[in-house]
Amino acid sequence: MAIPVNLDDLINLRTVESTRVEFKTGFNPNPIIHTICAFANDIDNIGGGYIVIGVEEKNGSPVFPLKGVEQPEIDGILKRLVGFCHQIEPLYNPVVEPVEHQGVHLIVIWVPGGFGRPYKAPRDVLAKGPSDKRYTFVNSAAPSWLRRRRSVSCSTHRAIFRLTIAPTLLRRCPT
Numbered sequence: 001m002a003i004p005v006n007l008d009d010l011i012n013l014r015t016v017e018s019t020r021v022e023f024k025t026g027f028n029p030n031p032i033i034h035t036i037c038a039f040a041n042d043i044d045n046i047g048g049g050y051i052v053i054g055v056e057e058k059n060g061s062p063v064f065p066l067k068g069v070e071q072p073e074i075d076g077i078l079k080r081l082v083g084f085c086h087q088i089e090p091l092y093n094p095v096v097e098p099v100e101h102q103g104v105h106l107i108v109i110w111v112p113g114g115f116g117r118p119y120k121a122p123r124d125v126l127a128k129g130p131s132d133k134r135y136t137f138v139n140s141a142a143p144s145w146l147r148r149r150r151s152v153s154c155s156t157h158r159a160i161f162r163l164t165i166a167p168t169l170l171r172r173c174p175t
Contacts, residue, residue: 003097003110020049023057027077029084037121040092042113054106068104084125090116
């Protein structure tokens with residue numbers, strides 16, 4: 001499945017609101033999996049979000065020229081990403097597409113709102129052994145009423161669920 005947005009518009013923030021786009025300079029599994037979880041939970045039903053690996057961010061905007069990802073590393077990153085996504089409960093697999101843009105290689109991850117919400121992931125996806133601690137991550141664009149409550153019932157187009165959120169996890173996922 002192809003990414004449903006023009007890459008130029010995505011990188012220049014002309015199509016999608018900036019709260020729905022995360023730029024990552026390189027592949028750092030913890031913040032990427034936490035961001036995937038936040039976008040998949042899609043509390044506001046705004047369509048999830050996009051993560052672009054290979055783009056440095058400064059004050060919420062991409063830094064040009066783009067850094068990119070080394071082509072020999074792309075296959076390994078994609079394999080590791082699939083493995084880390086298997087730690088998300090319930091299972092969630094985003095749409096991932098390696099692309100070439102402005103002469104550099106990027107990895108674009110499209111994370112539409114999931115049907116099995118709420119999604120949870122371990123705080124540290126690199127930890128060895130099973131982890132019984134799971135955290136629900138939400139996007140930094142969560143409404144203020146949600147940030148004031150520890151528990152909330154949410155209605156989506158597919159399901160109604162009760163979500164318990166630790167206030168410290170309502171912060172923006174680390175970059």
